[in-house]
Amino acid sequence: MGLNGAGPGFWTESGQLVGAVGRAMGVTLRNLFRKPVTVQYPDVQRPYPDRFRGLLALVYEKDTGEEACIGCRLCEYVCPPQVIKVEMLKAEKRNYAKTFTLELYACEFCELCVQVCPTDAIVMMKSFDLAAADRRDLLLDKDRLHALGLSFEPSWATGNRLRDMQAPPKPARTAAKADAKGEAKEPAA
Numbered sequence: 001m002g003l004n005g006a007g008p009g010f011w012t013e014s015g016q017l018v019g020a021v022g023r024a025m026g027v028t029l030r031n032l033f034r035k036p037v038t039v040q041y042p043d044v045q046r047p048y049p050d051r052f053r054g055l056l057a058l059v060y061e062k063d064t065g066e067e068a069c070i071g072c073r074l075c076e077y078v079c080p081p082q083v084i085k086v087e088m089l090k091a092e093k094r095n096y097a098k099t100f101t102l103e104l105y106a107c108e109f110c111e112l113c114v115q116v117c118p119t120d121a122i123v124m125m126k127s128f129d130l131a132a133a134d135r136r137d138l139l140l141d142k143d144r145l146h147a148l149g150l151s152f153e154p155s156w157a158t159g160n161r162l163r164d165m166q167a168p169p170k171p172a173r174t175a176a177k178a179d180a181k182g183e184a185k186e187p188a189a
């Protein structure tokens, strides 16, 4: 029995507790002088990764400055939750979208609309910055979608690029066929 009736277990546990507090304070002190890894968003923004895909937007054609959307409605047909609605406006030289709405609050960000767009008119932006307190603020019409297209940097992925990526490489296919034929001709050992 030790001081004031405390047993040896008491002193062992007290020593362990003091050691643990000391180690924890050591970690705190070491981190107190480290450079912070957080940034003061939105005043400071980190660069987005090359393949980041966020908000959806409509863009203008680079050469002519005209709206790139031809109102074909492919994006509307392919969208799984059916959040896109497009009305086509027929014109003499080309067609346009008379109206274009996208309910971003129900979007799955699957990118299918981007993948099917023949004119690369709908793209994802390098931003997720569209927080809203009211769902109606996330009902995007054609003007808002174009404004988003002008406000943020578009992601690398456009419909034409994504479709090119999905096409199987022809030389590889030919080589595989040749290999298969070669194996078939080989006599059994």
Ligand code: SF4
Pocket: 056, 078, 079, 080, 081, 082, 083, 084, 102, 106, 107, 108, 109, 110, 111, 112, 113, 114
């Ligand atoms: S990303 Fe997917 S869910 Fe969102 S609008 Fe496009 S097709 Fe629809």
Ligand code: SF4
Pocket: 068, 069, 070, 071, 072, 073, 074, 075, 076, 086, 097, 113, 116, 117, 118, 119, 120, 121, 122
């Ligand atoms: S955004 Fe593309 S797919 Fe959708 S209506 Fe316009 S041109 Fe067609």
